[in-house]
Amino acid sequence: MSSFEYNGNPSRVIFGSGSIQKLPAELARQKLSSPIIVSTPEQTSHAELVRDILSKAKDGPVAAAGIYSKAAMHTPAHVTEDAVAFSKKSGADSVVSIGGGSTTGLGKAISFLSGIPHVVIPTTYAGSEVTPVLGETKDGKKTTKSDPKILPGTVIYDVDLTMSLPPGLSATSGVNAIAHAVETLYSRTTSPITNLFAIEGISALANSLPIITSTDASDVPARTAAQYGAWLCGVCLGTVGMALHHKLCHALGGSFNMPHAETHTVVLPHALAYNVAAMPDDLKARLAGALPGSDGDPVKGLNVLLTRLGVKRGLKEFGLREEDVDRAAEIATSNPYWNPRPVEREKIRELIRRAWAGEEARADL
Template sequence: MQPFVYEALPTRVVFGSGTVGQLRAEAERLGVRRVLVLSTPGRGEAQAREIAALLGDLAVGVHAGAVMHTPVNVTEKALQVVEELGADAVVAVGGGSTTGLGKAIALRTDLPQIVLPTTYAGSEMTPILGETQDGVKTTQRTPKVLPEVVIYDVDLTLGLPPAIAATSGVNAMAHAVEALYARDRNPVTSLMAEDGIRSLAQALPKIVGDPQDNEARTDALYGAWLCGACLGAVGMALHHKLCHVLGGSFDLPHAETHTIVLPHAVAYNAPAAPEAMERIARALGTSDAAQGLFALAGRLGAKQALRDIGMPADGIGQAVKAAVASPYWNPRPIEEVGLRDLLTRAWNGDPPRA
């Protein structure tokens, strides 16, 4: 076995059904008294108001301003609300957009965070924040943005539409996939990654077939937790770099972008990471990791072409240049010709090719 470093992250996790009922106790445990609840607009705001009611007199209000890719100007508006209400903590209710806003606030204020995930985004388990400004998405890793408490309540995910559950779940799988060939991978995260992929790969088709399958929803949320913990423990590679470029440059939907790009990024890296590919394929119950991921997305009814989610054809060259200009570490060298082929196939919706 190769030498390794494993650093456990100090987040308290509460997992189960009905666990949202422990929210006030968790807030009191943190010693906070003026909690601002964060959400996205619309349905997210209605849910956030229900959560605020559970906090009782500890809640000072709801701010339903979270949007995809955590734009800096959106964070600035939220900070004004934090200051006006004198909030001493935030509770983020929702998916990656709301979690991102909570992290952005914590980065600037060091306020404690409690996260109640309603999707399988996984970002609640990471010290990573991605922010967008002027069409460019940048990421940073700092303990300041790691939530203090994550409350996983399976009941909060039952209303997640199957189509969104599918892409959110594949997005979570992407975290575990890249953990298996990360530069700083270790045996602990590799075990978690393989089990996370397996749990989601088995649960997502069941959720699409029966959205009220509680056991499948539980397995999916468990898998998302594992995958998120992997992303929090080790570094990212080509797949995440491409998705950050595409999301920041063209404002593409986050989970759908990950779902489309993942099989192609895996195919690109397959020759340089055979052990990781074997583990991914085993978790999927297939013989080829990239093709297995592409087939899974198809079974889930997810979109498989970047052109179908709003990316312009002339954006391929722009994305390639951005990815090559400031690449993440990757097991296979980042080459412009190979990336252009990868993104062209992803734009067309073609099967991945090594």
């Protein structure tokens, strides 16, 4: 076995149906009594649910300092500045974010800049709730920072909150989570421990998402398995360095305002196809084994999975123009993240063109 380093992220996880009801006790355990509740405009009802749970708490004097429901995709800097000001004005001693990656990202930013504890209640399969990574967008460019202080202290996984997640969004959110784990397998800073998490997480999602999207969206075991898989995949992203896939998605999301989960879903098989030859054979085989229908080829396995999920495969379907491909390639190849295979501009341009056109991924670049 090769030498490696592994740094576990010390977050507390509360997992299970109905676990949102444990929020007041968790805040009381940390001697917190006045959280700001963060959501997107579309999930204000979830924020109000949290507020109501706190108002009925028997675990100590806990009451919401206020609700901030302006979280937005890619964590725009101006929204963060407004949210931090709101938090300080309300006298909040903590932040509770409920929702997907957009809400979690804003909660992270508030916590990091204000120095107050952060409790996350995910309602999608984003996975960012267990990472010390924060992506922010300013002046049309998305950048990331990593710091242990960004990592939320507690995550409450309540499968009941995912039951109303539409099948289409479940699919793209779940594939977004899979992307975290796939990139882990060829990361420069991966380890045998992280690889275990990655393969287990990918398998859980690849087997549960088709049930959720085409058989029974209210299947509790499938929803639970998907949430479990998303957690493991998120842990992977939080312990390794990002590579080509995330660089491409950050370029597309930050500069062209492409939808987050959908972009990850479209790009993932193409990024893997670019890097698959650089993966160790044993990890390539284990990844293929986690993807039903792969026949030993992980790129085929991802193509099969996306076909079964019925997701859109072309970036053009989300507003990227063909004339944007050149600029996207330029952004993605300038100051590139470390990657196991050299990042060549013309090949990356062709990769993006294929993703734009909605072609199936193939490992011939």
